[in-house]
């Protein structure tokens with residue numbers, strides 16, 4: 072959706088042909104969420120990840136590339152997480168209950184709830200759906216030696232707590248969805264038990280509307296540059312990464328307009344939620360100054 076209100080818009084440039092409108096080929100396949108009209112969202116682990124650690128400003132010609140048409144592309148083959156021997160829905164629910172209990176005792180949850188009660192609910196956002204991206208597998212093993220089940224369970228508990236909070240505050244409870252290529256059959260069962268519908272890429276991207284709450288826990292953007300890449304290819308890849316990072320900063324700059332934000336205190340368990348920001352659309356939010364650096 073074009074942003075015609077952008078006061079200092081430079082002449083729109085043609086999308087770069089090589090990278091298909093900014094496709095990001097990260098190692099774990101994170102693509103992009105190019106919609107800036109979400110009601111609010113939690114994202115972000117490292118602010119510097121928006122720019123790949125590079126300084127970017129609206130003076131950069133790539134900054135103002137408008138990628139807001141919701142383009143997404145999976146850049147790897149989805150592989151469900153391995154279900155460990157002896158795993159069951161009963162055990163998964165027990166694990167979930169423990170994670171939920173730790174989450175509900177945390178200062179992170181207390182501050183989140185307080186922010187909802189005093190700042191977000193006053194905006195009457197009427198959230199119709201809650202969408203979680205990239206939870207990883209709460210019940211399975213996601214790669215050689217990788218056991219991120221605790222992290223995923225805490226993040227699932229946080230997501231579910233927000234769904235429940237919205238349900239208690241709104242006339243209509245929101246629908247809930249989760250998209251993660253690594254979900255296995257047990258994950259689907261666990262999510263269904265919590266009234267969260269697992270969907271396959273790219274369905275969740277198309278569910279996002281102005282009344283959506285989106286949650287992307289631990290969604291930092293990583294790029295993989297092979298050590299043995301020849302010089303010219305390396306330079307080309309680095310330049311593409313730079314352009315993607317700069318345009319990502321531009322998207323984030325537009326996303327923040329008209330929204331308020333709050334940084335939650337870190338949730339210490341397994342670093343499942345740290346440097347997490349809440350963003351929400353607010354009638355009293357001031358637009359950012361044009362020319363401000365992100």
Ligand SMILES: C[S@@+](CC[C@H](N)C(=O)[O-])C[C@H]1O[C@@H](n2cnc3c(N)ncnc32)[C@H](O)[C@@H]1O
Pocket residue numbers: 099100101102145204205206207208219222223226250251252253272288289290291343
């Ligand atoms: C950086 S990991 C974060 C995993 C977990 N939330 C954590 O904090 O450890 C990003 C996750 O995004 C998932 N992912 C990649 N492409 C996705 C897509 N198109 N839709 C949803 N999830 C995706 C990956 O499978 C991976 O589990």
